[in-house]
Amino acid sequence: MAILKKGIYSEISGKLGDFVYSSRNGKTVVSAKPDPMAPKKPATIAQQAQREKFKLITRLLKPFGPVLDVGFKQYKAKIGTKAKAFKLNYPTVLSGVYPNLNINYKDLRLSAGNASSLHHLKMEDQGGGLYALSWKCCAYAKGLDDQLVLVLYEEGQNRVAFTLNLANVGRQQAEFEVCGSPGRVHVYVFTLGQSKGGNSESQYLGLVA
Numbered sequence: 001m002a003i004l005k006k007g008i009y010s011e012i013s014g015k016l017g018d019f020v021y022s023s024r025n026g027k028t029v030v031s032a033k034p035d036p037m038a039p040k041k042p043a044t045i046a047q048q049a050q051r052e053k054f055k056l057i058t059r060l061l062k063p064f065g066p067v068l069d070v071g072f073k074q075y076k077a078k079i080g081t082k083a084k085a086f087k088l089n090y091p092t093v094l095s096g097v098y099p100n101l102n103i104n105y106k107d108l109r110l111s112a113g114n115a116s117s118l119h120h121l122k123m124e125d126q127g128g129g130l131y132a133l134s135w136k137c138c139a140y141a142k143g144l145d146d147q148l149v150l151v152l153y154e155e156g157q158n159r160v161a162f163t164l165n166l167a168n169v170g171r172q173q174a175e176f177e178v179c180g181s182p183g184r185v186h187v188y189v190f191t192l193g194q195s196k197g198g199n200s201e202s203q204y205l206g207l208v209a
Contacts, residue, residue, distance in 0.1 A: 113198020116143025
């Protein structure tokens with residue numbers, strides 16, 4: 001319904017019949033009411049690219065949900081762990097030009113914080129699906145009691161397995177096993193901090209098969 005303001009010769013606002021009335025700078029502007037059955041304008045290339053990036057990153061992060069709850073625990077009460085992970089990964093985890101977008105698994109971030117980082121981190125294949133991890137030192141002596149978190153991501157199945165307490169950081173070594181023939185498995189680790197500062201930044205170790 002249209003509304004008359006201050007008399008019949010004054011401003012009009014609202015809908016009347018097939019027209020929409022509004023006021024701009026003291027003048028009445030009349031426009032046709034949008035047709036709900038009219039076909040929508042096709043999305044631009046930029047809009048399509050943005051939507052596809054959103055879909056790809058959302059799909060990638062979805063199985064990591066429990067890991068992100070741990071990795072970004074200090075953001076849970078602020079913006080949420082999933083939202084923080086999306087914000088950090090959106091600018092870097094994809095490369096290429098739409099529609100040929102690629103996932104940069106090595107750039108995937110699963111945690112954040114100032115807990116002890118692992119230096120000279122190495123992964124060695126021991127055979128039979130067994131892998132050994134080793135690191136030389138820690139950034140902070142106070143972080144020796146932090147725990148090592150191991151994350152395995154099976155690319156083909158979009159599936160995640162993780163261990164929260166694989167080893168005490170002070171041990172400087174650990175082992176893990178990949179059973180069966182799951183295909184391409186990406187390996188990530190980060191340290192689970194005991195302080196309010198959160199965890200360390202996640203580190204990508206490569207592929208195991």
